[in-house]
Amino acid sequence: MKVALFVPCYIDQFYPQVGIATLQLLEKLGVTAHFPAQQTCCGQPLANSGCERDALPIYQHFVQTFQDYDYVVAPSGSCVYHVRKHFDKLDQTAAVQHVRGAAYDLIDFISTVLKVDTLPGAFPHKVGLHLSCHGQRGLHQANESEMTPVRDGQLRRLLASLDGIELTHLNRNDECCGFGGTFCVSEAGISARMGQDRVADHVLNGTQVLTGSDMSCLMHLEGIVRRAKMPIRVMHAAEILNGVVA
Amino acid sequence: MSASRDRILAAAQANKPDELPLPEVPLFGGDATAERFASVLAGIGGTVVWLEGLGSLVPTLQQLFPEARNTASPLFRGTVPVDAQTSTGILAEIDLAVLPGEIGVAENGAVWLPEANMLHRALPTITQHLALVLDHRRIVATMHQAYAQLPGTGGYGKFVAGPSKTADIEQSLVIGAHGARSLVVLLY
Amino acid sequence: MNHAIRADKFLLDADRTTWHDETLWFVREKRDKAVYGVPEFQELRELASQIKNHTLSRLDLYLQEFEAAAQANGVHVHWAADAAEHNAIILDIIRQQGATRVVKSKSMLTEECHLNPYLIQHGIEVVDTDLGERIIQFRDEAPSHIVLPAIHLKKEDVGDTFHTHLGTTKGESDPQRLTEAARQHLRAKFLAGQVAISGVNFAIAETGGVVVCTNEGNADLGVNLAQVHIAAMGIEKIIPRLTDLGVFTRLLARSATGQPVTTYTSHFTKPAPGKEMHIVIVDNGRTQQLGRPDFRASLKCIRCGACMNTCPVYRRSGGHSYDFTVPGPIGAILSPNIDMKKHASLPFASTLCGSCTDVCPVKIDIHTQLYKWRQVLGEANEIPASKKWGMKFMGRVLASTRVYGLGGQFARRALRLLPHGLTHATSFNAWAVARELPAPPKQSFREWYAKQPQPAPQPQPKLPA
């Protein structure tokens, strides 16, 4: 199994520890992932801003970079969703189709491909799980409150399997955090307010560690937590899981 | 006018997608009991009262609405005779209308009321209080069964589910917006 | 003025924003409870979607079937290509009656066509009889929600308005008593109404009848007391069969407010003897939307408002921030079809979270359409130039590994070196309004990776020549 690691630009530059944790966690689960150095971006920031045409060369570059791997794993469901859903704009060559199908969010890869949904290890903290919309509603990695009252999902199961962990019961289990890519600056007021409300739900219900599988939402929420100097630690799920698994 | 008609139809024809199939709608059965009907109706502000046969209709109404002075009904001699020609002024004074319902819907507490049972089209909404008399064997599970059983909708007819209500001020529920302030379904 | 600027105004009153958000979230929760209670709900959504898709694919035929059936029922059918014609037809019918007093129940179409000001200008008294509509009519405001038109107001606001217009006690803000005052006031209007205008929720091709769903009973009261009923409908209100209503009536109220069904589901098929019924069928841009394959699904909308109640942006920015008759996610995909320039910011007023798509009872792919409108707007140069050129630049950078590496390193160094005050100055960086920037690490992931012992042979990626 040839697995490539896709590290989105903002993780590469600002959260290298998340890329490292992803790589190490996969290694512990028996998968050696490679990091093709010529990778750049999935093109989502441009496309979501209405510049899909300008993103096409980026899509092509992405496909060329990853076409020879069986799987492309990223600690960011949003990028994966973009590759799967919006690379339909490219000519659907065998390589394009392959890469679209091969792209996986890290947690989805662990659950669906590696078929792991429990992990040995302890994390004795109260953990608030942030469900990122693209992973949840886009990639169906978790149940949606629009459909069912049952709160279930891939990451929830993995986390729940850890010893000593307590998962926060949020008032709003899956409301968007307001990051939204360029939305976070073009609609800065609403974006901030959404993020503040999301964090407030965690504070109200006792979250000590706020986690999720999409670093972009977490970057936004962490920015709010730090600005308001709240006693909450924000960690990508890869960091938690990599930390507990021996 | 007909120029617009032709233009709209031509544009709709030119711009519509290739034909897509019309699905068959299953009937989706379910609980069709009077108990479900009653509890759903209670949840939307209505009440169910059981009659021991139609003979007990009038005494039951006297118990339920002791203060109703102006009553209208095709089922017994009310104090105000109403028909399709009755004037607005008279209709506006009615306290209680007692009308036969045709079909009850257990999933939502609605009762089908056809024009033929209304005396006047405005009566069921202009009356201060409304009582619908329904044979409990005519309760069906869902709207699918209800529509399947309707022979047609006549000139006018409606499903009535509970009393008139609104929540337009701060989402606070207020019973008695413009139509009947209360709704009781008398089952027999 | 764009959506973000109007939203910022709304956000200024933080407590009211909280209240607005929580009130609509409560409606969303009621919707959830009602939906969970129907095991076949998702199946019903799929059926509704298919019925609507089918109808759109035969729209011209169903419209004609509907017209013929309605005429056979003794109903006058009129066709209006646009808002102006719609208004003129309605005024004409009113004048033919020699009438001056009109009662109107809720109709988003007449809002869209700005019927009220038109009729008033021509000497007709128009009274909106839905409570929420009446409140905003007194205040001379537009509805801020399609189902809950006055949801932007608190009871104290309504109390003030009623004190001014209905003479209720100053400071009275009890919803029960305010509603009672409106009931008395509107009864008089109903009794005096000569012509009643209603909207249409569903128009049944098979029977030629129209269905109007209300909780208050105002449509029934108005129509059945007046001499003439005028029902105004967009061409997309058609459904093929009476029994299709089984599907739609089960979805509509549950999605809208969490009720199992609206209080009144009224079928108007023939005029009462001696009275008149008119139906005005309106296009006003709808056939154009039908011709846009990416956007035609927006015509499936049954105006339940669920996408507004669930939208985290709408709940915090209020309906007026959209500056369009239909606000919220669905408004953001309908409005550019009407005026792309004016409404260019609306498709960007979304995080594309997708919740709207998942609550929509007729399965409109709302968030995908938002994404697609962004592309149309981008191609039409309707996005801010700075954004566009920034994106073009990024496109070139990100398509090239070498330039990209430099850019990222530069940004990271700059972050580390620039003092907090400069990178966080709000004019300089909208991010910093409420958020800290990430603390820049010493090395990037790729720098770290390059220093690791390299794993076994990697596939040789093919790079462009």
Ligand code: SF4
């Ligand atoms: S788009 Fe869907 S959810 Fe929104 S109002 Fe229309 S039918 Fe309801």
